[in-house]
Amino acid sequence: MPSTVKGVIARGKGDPVELVDIVIPDPGPGEAVVAIQACGVCHTDLHYREGGINDDFPFLLGHEAAGVVEAVGEGVTEVESGDFVVLNWRAVCGECRACHKGQPQYCFATHNATQKMTLTDGTELTPALGIGAFAEKTLVAAGQCTKVAQADPAAVGLLGCGVMAGFGAAVNTGGIQRGESIAVFGCGGVGNAAIAGARVVGATTIIAVDVDDRKLSWAKEFGATHTINSREEDPVEKIRELTGGFGADVVVEAVGRPETYEQAFYARDLAGRVVLVGVPTPDLEVTLPLIEIFGRGGALKSSWYGDCLPNRDFPMLVELYRQGRLDLEKFVSERIDLDAVEGAFAKMHEGTVLRSVVVL
Incomplete structure (x- = not known):
């Protein structure tokens, strides 16, 4: 059954973000539903809100995230229910000329979930970087889920964008x-x-x-x-x-x-x-x-994206963090609730934080 959860959207260019009910469909073939545990507030999310990426409003914001796979669709072998994952915005295709050259980190045909998340009235949402993780749950392509060792989701979720870059x-x-x-x-x-x-x-x-x-x-x-x-x-x-x-x-x-x-x-x-x-x-x-x-x-x-290959780089960086050699927690300036994203944007403008992180 589809789930109705809370999520943060940008409804129009420059408008303050809103915390609303959104509908998450059951995962289809090649897709996964992830229960989000933490998501960093990245400058790219602000670019989306300001219309600096495109004008496909409303946007479901958030993309630097970690959480637990709740369900997977048909044909998914990369992850299974219960896996702790860091989300990425480059699910490689395995078929393009870069992938065939053995350079999947340069994949020219990365993809996202096929189905759309919506508002309760059926309005389709555009997920930021194909993720949309300022939400209690999100729907992604299974290849956007990278299984890693269990760790503080607020810290390791930042590997999903800025730290990896x-x-x-x-x-x-x-x-x-x-x-x-x-x-x-x-x-x-x-x-x-x-x-x-x-x-x-x-x-x-x-x-x-x-x-x-x-x-x-x-x-x-x-x-x-x-x-x-x-x-x-x-x-x-x-x-x-x-x-x-x-x-x-x-x-x-x-x-x-x-x-x-x-x-x-x-x-x-x-x-x-x-x-x-x-x-x-x-x-x-x-x-x-x-x-x-x-x-x-x-x-x-x-x-x-740091020329990264998530399934190669994310587990390695999480292990460096667990060994105390890469202090990801230093990047976390504050931990906030889902309804505090607009305030986090203001702090970003002021330069007073490295990362505000939404913790669910």
Whole structure:
């Protein structure tokens, strides 16, 4: 039987979110219903509310989530009822050209549940990133469920988006290695996850760059060995000073602005790697001298979801957390109820939290 549960929706562009009754259908073939235990409040959810993704309102918000599988549909073998899972927004197809090349982390045909969740009047909801986890239950494609060892859902649920994006930008995309140097521009949740990833793999010089001393203080807690307030000093010159005059081996740009991307470009060593993980708006452009792109060698990369493969990366990161080597709980600034999402958006704007996490 379909379930009626509470969920947080954005009904129109810029409107305050609402806590309403929503209907969750029984899982069909290839689908799963998950009872949500915790879900982080991510900036992407705010983008949905503001119409920055598309205009397919009403949206069922929330996507950084962990919970327990309640039921599965026909043909599902990945998970079963009772499994503790972290949700992801890239259920790989196994059939596209990326999957056939043995690179499923780049799958070009990821998918979501086929059926729609609705309001009680039948209005179809668009789930944020195909998940919609600001709800007591949600319906997803079974491939969006990654079984992991039991752990604090408020902490490990953050692997579903921001933490994985930042960790993967440094480790998967940037290929940071032990003994190397890394600079990270932007020390919110994604940037600090990149810093934490660099520390886990053994980077010896980890430089955090931001305009907010509070965020730089957070960066130190995650493993930054040096901090730079770019309002007060030139980050390119300072990064070179901290790296023997050469620049960093890897530079992660977690802001998504032309100004910071240009700084990241000039702050890398010869043959260094620049990784863009900050999400720019469509109108932004960057101009760089072509001779500098050629002359510096190395690589300019973009990192989408940290180039992750959830069934490979999520269990590994949960195990690092359980071993005390990756402190996911540091990302959890506060635990809130389902009716406090609008207030969490305000705190996000103010920059006073890394992550508010809804706990059900």
